[in-house]
Amino acid sequence: MTNEIKDSIKVRIRDLNLYYGNNHALHNINMDLHKNKITALIGPSGCGKSTFLRCLNRMNDLIRSVKVDGQVIIDEKNIYDKDVDEVAVRKRVGMVFQQPNPFPKSIYENVAYAPLKHGLIKKGHHCDDLVEKSLVQAGLWNEVKDKLKEPGTSLSGGQQQRLCIARTIAVQPDVILMDEPTSALDPISTEKIEALMLELKKKYTIIIVTHNMQQAGRIADYTAFFHLGDLIEYDETETIFINPSEKKTEDYITGRYG
Amino acid sequence: MTYFKSESSSVSKLSSSQKKIKTDNPFYDPSLQKRHAQARRFKFLTVASIIFAISFLVFFLGDMIVKGLPAFQQSYMLIDVTYNEKTVDSTRKAIDKKYRRIVSRSWLRDIPAMVEQDPSLMNTTQATWVLVNHQVDQYMKGHYYKIKNKYLNIVKEKQAVGELELRFNTIFFTHGDSKIPENSGIKSAIIGSILTLIVTMIIAFPLGVMTAVYLEEFAHDSYWTQLIEININNLAAIPSILFGLLGLAVFINLFGMPRSSPLVGGLTLALMTLPIIIVSARAALRSVPDSIRQAGYGLGLTKIQVVQDHVMPLAFPGIMTGSIIGLSQAMGETAPLIIIGMIAFIPDSPSSIFQAATVMPAQIFTWAGMPERAYIERTAAGIMVLLSILISLNALAIYLRKKFEVNW
Amino acid sequence: MRFLLMSAAAVSILTTFGVLFSILFEAIEFFQMRSFWYFISGIEWSPGVEDSKFGALPIFSGTFIITFIALSVALPIGLGSAIFMSEYASFSLRDKLKPLLEILAGIPTVVYGFFAAITVAPAIVSFFEIFGIHASFNSALASGIVMGIMIIPVISSLSDDVIRAVPDSQRKASLALGMTKSETIKAIVLPSALPGIISATLLGLSKALGETMIVVMAAGMRPNLSWNMLEDMTTVTVRIVDALVGDHEFDSPETLSAFALGLVLFAVTLVLNIVSVALIRKFKEKYKVNTL
Missing domain, CATH: 1.10.3720.10 (MetI-like)
Structure with a gap:
């Protein structure tokens, strides 16, 4: 492996298996996720793509019955190693959820909450700067700069989701996970978020779970197709959509099931 | 000897490699230790409060049982009781004078009723288990009591020969309230x-x-x-x-x-x-x-x-x-x-x-x-x-x- | 049939107004005999003597102090228990703990009163004796502590329901930002649940104010305008009982003073209840939950 390729890989997944109790939900996943690219995870409902996504920031640890083995290596370190703190992992690997879920606090506090707790900044003008920077990056600043004190829940759905993205990047993560971030939004808000993601990939590595294949086609550099807990195919998006090597992938892409 | 040496060297190797991991670990964050300690303290407080509430409940129920159980027993003493016209009239005379401060007044009060119920008792003297008063009862249960020494000696004698004992308290379930403690029930x-x-x-x-x-x-x-x-x-x-x-x-x-x-x-x-x-x-x-x-x-x-x-x-x-x-x-x-x-x-x-x-x-x-x-x-x-x-x-x-x- | 059912429903209204008016009329009668201002601001309460006085301030202060002690016991422990049950305990453990705590609410208050008088009060006296401080056998502290334990489940039960009604997406969002569990609870969950927690506290407060047997048995009869929790104190409910079990004529100010005190108690608990219900309704609307 040349250094260049090695540097371009942000997350390496090796022999990842996941069990819900006795249910073997993810089978031996091996994958390399590229730095500063958008990788889309597609597949029918229940294929394990969201479960897989949650392995990347150890959110599955919160479910008692879940057992994970294998390796998820970020920056040459397996995040499931004993000496890795899942709290620190989640700080470096942010996550945006399907339903916009701003905290019932002001817009300002929504963004400032985590950086303050992490001790990244102190209250005062540094904090104001970070909030502004994050909201600008999330493309929300112009819409909310006059009402930072208003509750985050007063915004529209699309604005709420961008607030959640601003909240995530305020912690300065390396990787951002997005679990169907636009499935609860209208087409115009979806478009804004997609444009935002293309902007964000310059700084972050983005992994997105989506039900919407057009969306994957529009924004993703790489696409992975999951089916019943198996990673069927993973390649550049163009290849997956135009010339898949697996029959199952082709069937799914052409809408024969889903 | 060599065995020990090799082990100790391996230990030191391990600890140095651990140190190396920490500095190599991109997820190492020293400030997290403090935050985790805070989280543990917080959880401990919640556990402590529920433990307090539950253990209060246990202590409370235990306290009631410890205090209440003795009431389900009552002391009785075996003495001679004389049933005749005179003692039915004046029930104090049915028993030996020395027992008058020991036997329950409420038991004596029931003598006429007993004779009425069982006329064959009339004009006999019978060794009977009689209810004693609450002070003697408290003495029997090992609680604080107030008995004059003269009577306490009699009580102790009776107890020594097994003619004073605790029995199941039926009065508690068959009687109503009373100003005489040993006669009161629920x-x-x-x-x-x-x-x-x-x-x-x-x-x-x-x-x-x-x-x-x-x-x-x-x-x-x-x-x-x-x-x-x-x-x-x-x-x-x-x-x-x-x-x-x-x-x-x-x-x-x-x-x-x-x-x-x-x-x-x-x-x-x-x-x-x-x-x-x-x-x-x-x-x-x-x-x-x-x-x-x-x-x-x-x-x-x-x-x-x-x-x-x-x-x-x-x-x-x-x-x-x-x-x-x-x-x-x-x-x-x-x-x-x-x-x-x-x-x-x-x-x-x-x-x-x-x-x-x-x-x-x-x-x-x-x-x-x-x-x-x-x-x-x-x-x-x-x-x-x-x-x-x-x-x-x-x-x-x-x-x-x-x-x-x-x-x- | 329909009419019959409707009249049954009307009984509940009749009862509420019955309670209100039966207290109100007698209270008015009392205030025709005695000054209302002296009642709420006077510091001497001396019924049954030649020149009887009805200044309820020492009674209100005693009620306030004992209630304050009760809440200082019940709020941290009740809230702590609620947080443990809703955030840390497994479902099966919670299902066992909650009914166990609710036993505390099912114990008759006369039983608590006996416990306060016979076990807790003497323990407090001997504890403070170690430091050479004299505590009364009828102390505000003993009745306050036991009353606090009695209202733990009032606070824990409702708070637990409210905390669990906070949507899980909030917790996940916070944890995904790299917050610890306790930071999430303190910064996100509890503020969201706050209206419900306040509501639970007000209910507990109302219950403490109206509690009778514990204070009758363990707090004392003496109107005592003092801050010392180790002294005996009296409360509104104690004086109501005392005024009515005595041998006074029904229309004497001694007896009627009970209704004046009852009116105060009725008004305060009613306001607390209305505020508490309004807060819970607000919380329900915010999170669209119907299980509370």
Whole structure:
């Protein structure tokens, strides 16, 4: 492996298996996720793509019955190693959820909450700067700069989701996970978020779970197709959509099931 | 020797490699240690509070049992008792003079009744197990006692030869209240409680269920129903003692019902129990799915028929559960009953709801205020009886709920 | 039939107004005999003597102090228990703990009163004796502590329901930002649940104010305008009982004073209940939950 390729890989997944109790939900996943690219995870409902996504920031640890083995290596370190703190992992690997879920606090506090707790900044003008920077990056600043004190829940759905993205990047993560971030939004808000993601990939590595294949086609550099807990195919998006090597992938892409 | 050496070197290698991992670890964050410690402290506080609450419960129940158990035994002494005309007249003379400060006055008082019941006793002298007074009883139980030395020696002698012993206390369950501790029991309070609660349930159950049926099945969302709902809610929050004021002002002063009677007590408690029954009956009715009602209407039944024949039978277990819980709350209530006078000294069991009566919690209150040490164990024993009834009632409610629980 | 059901429903209204008016009329009668201002601001309460006085301030202060002690016990422990049950305990453990705590609410208050008088009060006296401080056998502290334990389940039960009704998405969002569990609870969950927690506290407060047996048995009869929790104090409910079990004529100011005190108690608990219900309704609307 040349250094260049090695540097371009942000997350390496090796022999990842996941069990819900006795249910073997993810089978031996091996994958390399590229730095500063958008990788889309597609597949029918229940294929394990969201479960897989949650392995990347150890959110599955919160479910008692879940057992994970294998390796998820970020920056040459397996995040499931004993000496890795899942709290620190989640700080470096942010996550945006399907339903916009701003905290019932002001817009300002929504963004400032985590950086303050992490001790990244102190209250005062540094904090104001970070909030502004994050909201600008999330493309929300112009819409909310006059009402930072208003509750985050007063915004529209699309604005709420961008607030959640601003909240995530305020912690300065390396990787951002997005679990169907636009499935609860209208087409115009979806478009804004997609444009935002293309902007964000310059700084972050983005992994997105989506039900919407057009969306994957529009924004993703790489696409992975999951089916019943198996990673069927993973390649550049163009290849997956135009010339898949697996029959199952082709069937799914052409809408024969889903 | 070499073995040890190699091990120690491997240990040092391990620790140095661990150090290396830490500095290599891109996820290493020293500030997290503090935050995790904070998280552990927080969790510890929540665990500590629940442990405190539960251990209080255990300590409390244990304390009641330790204090109450002795009351289920009572001391009896074997002495000669002479039954004849003279001793029936003046019962003190039935026993040897030296025992007069040891034997219970209440036992002696019963001598004429004993002779009447069994005439063959007349003109005989029999070795009999007789009830002793509460001071000797307290001595037997190892509590604080006050007995003159002269009598204490007799007690000790009797105890040494096995003619003074603790037996199961039947008096506690067969007698009413008494100013003589060893003669007092909980029977009249139990009967008073039963009479009072019968009145309570006769009033509160139909009223509560009918109100619930009206609100759930018939009422439209109007100003009127909202008023009723707010009322029920407030009724549940009124301190119980204020219901006592109502009972005193309305039932006793206005309607002239007999003071201290189960009638007034039952009516007062019924008003308190009403909201509990209404709320639980409404929940039970609401849990019956609409499809059952639609099916009834589909068959051409009227609303009343549907409610009576199809909805009520399904809601009934839920209504019963709520009513039992309401009943058990009414059973433990004291304050309003004190206000309407149900703490009078009542030695005999009431035979109707118009007679003066006392109830179990009121009896506990009365005994708790008695100066004699012997009443403490009786109070605690009364509490044990009351709590076991309440626990059984609640267990019954839980059983009913589990048994008839349906997930629609 | 419909009419019958409707009249049954009307009984609940009749009862509430019955309680209100039966207290109100007698209270008015009392205030015709005695000054209302002296009642709420006077510091001497001496019924049954030649020149009897009815200044309820020492009674209100005693009620306030005992209630304050009760809440200082019940709020941290009740809230702590609620947080443990809703956030840390497994479902099966919670299902066991909650009914166990609710036993505390099912114990008759006369039983608590006995426990306060016979076990807790002497323990407090001997504890403070170690430091050479004299505590009364009828102390505000003993009755306050036991009353606090009694209202733990009032607070824990409702708070537990409210905390669990906070949507899980909030917790996940916070944890995904790299917050620890306790930070999430403190910064996100509890503020969201706050209206419900306040509501539970107000209910507990109302219950403490109206509690009678514990204070009758363990707090004392003496109107005592003092801050010392180790002294005996009296409360509104104690004086109501005392006024009505004595041998006074029904229309004497001694007896009627109970209704004046009852009126105060009624008004305060009613306001607390209305505020509490309004807060819970607000919470329900915010999170669209119907299970509370």
